[in-house]
Amino acid sequence: MNPWFVVLFLIFLGLCFGSFVNALVWRLHQGRDWVKERSECPHCHHILAAKDLVPVFSWLYLHGKCRYCHKPIPDSPIVELLLPLLFVISYVCWPQPLYGFGLFAFGLWLIFLVGFLTLALYDLKWFLLPDVVVFPLVGLAVIQVLARTFIFDGGWHSLISAALGAAIISGLFCAIYVVSKGTWIGFGDVKLGVVLGLLAGGVLPALLVLFVASVLGTLIALPLVLLKKADRKSHLPFGPLLIVGTVVVVLFGQIIIDWYSSLLYAM
Numbered sequence: 211m212n213p214w215f216v217v218l219f220l221i222f223l224g225l226c227f228g229s230f231v232n233a234l235v236w237r238l239h240q241g242r243d244w245v246k247e248r249s250e251c252p253h254c255h256h257i258l259a260a261k262d263l264v265p266v267f268s269w270l271y272l273h274g275k276c277r278y279c280h281k282p283i284p285d286s287p288i289v290e291l292l293l294p295l296l297f298v299i300s301y302v303c304w305p306q307p308l309y310g311f312g313l314f315a316f317g318l319w320l321i322f323l324v325g326f327l328t329l330a331l332y333d334l335k336w337f338l339l340p341d342v343v344v345f346p347l348v349g350l351a352v353i354q355v356l357a358r359t360f361i362f363d364g365g366w367h368s369l370i371s372a373a374l375g376a377a378i379i380s381g382l383f384c385a386i387y388v389v390s391k392g393t394w395i396g397f398g399d400v401k402l403g404v405v406l407g408l409l410a411g412g413v414l415p416a417l418l419v420l421f422v423a424s425v426l427g428t429l430i431a432l433p434l435v436l437l438k439k440a441d442r443k444s445h446l447p448f449g450p451l452l453i454v455g456t457v458v459v460v461l462f463g464q465i466i467i468d469w470y471s472s473l474l475y476a477m
């Protein structure tokens with residue numbers, strides 16, 4: 211298949227699902243039926259027509275305002291642009307051959323990205339990782355691990371490695387949650403850690419996820435503290451940082467580990 215056709219298809223798919231993520235986050239927070247109900251303006255509650263729902267282009271055409279009440283549209287087109295970008299980068303940088311298990315895992319990975327973006331956006335807005343999104347991702351990650359082990363001849367090693375990855379990330383967060391009695395970290399991060407650890411697929415990749423997330427957290431928090439826009443008591447949602455760390459590790463983790471190993475051997 212022509213790679214350019216695949217890229218164009220992924221861009222189209224990403225735009226559609228990016229728009230879906232914006233709607234899903236709002237509906238979950240409002241306790242609305244995200245399957246049956248039609249999209250509406252959160253201000254005037256006017257049901258939106260198809261021409262109002264074209265990803266990115268409708269927002270640009272309407273200058274970021276509702277066609278009917280002219281109030282600002284709260285959904286950002288950045289989300290709609292970010293998902294197709296992630297889809298294309300994943301396709302270009304996918305670390306496995308796109309056949310057999312590699313193709314199967316890539317298809318699931320696109321679904322994971324939709325779920326991850328939903329969780330990251332929700333956590334950034336309301337400091338919460340909803341179970342209705344996390345639990346299906348846990349199930350999907352378990353299916354991927356079992357499929358690799360028993361269908362694609364990954365062997366018991368892949369199953370054990372994935373279980374260790376989940377135990378490291380989720381276990382660490384569970385310990386922090388228990389010790390701090392939920393004041394340092396939310397239990398949603400514990401449940402999300404299961405998904406991320408299974409996808410990391412091993413001890414070193416799991417540790418790398420934690421390392422990348424911690425470095426990103428430091429790079430974000432330190433300037434805020436220095437500018438006195440935050441202090442030690444300020445809360446920083448860790449879910450999005452973990453998700454970014456997982457994306458980096460899934461796509462580039464082996465390259466990073468091999469590079470670091472080469473440095474150790476060179477010493």
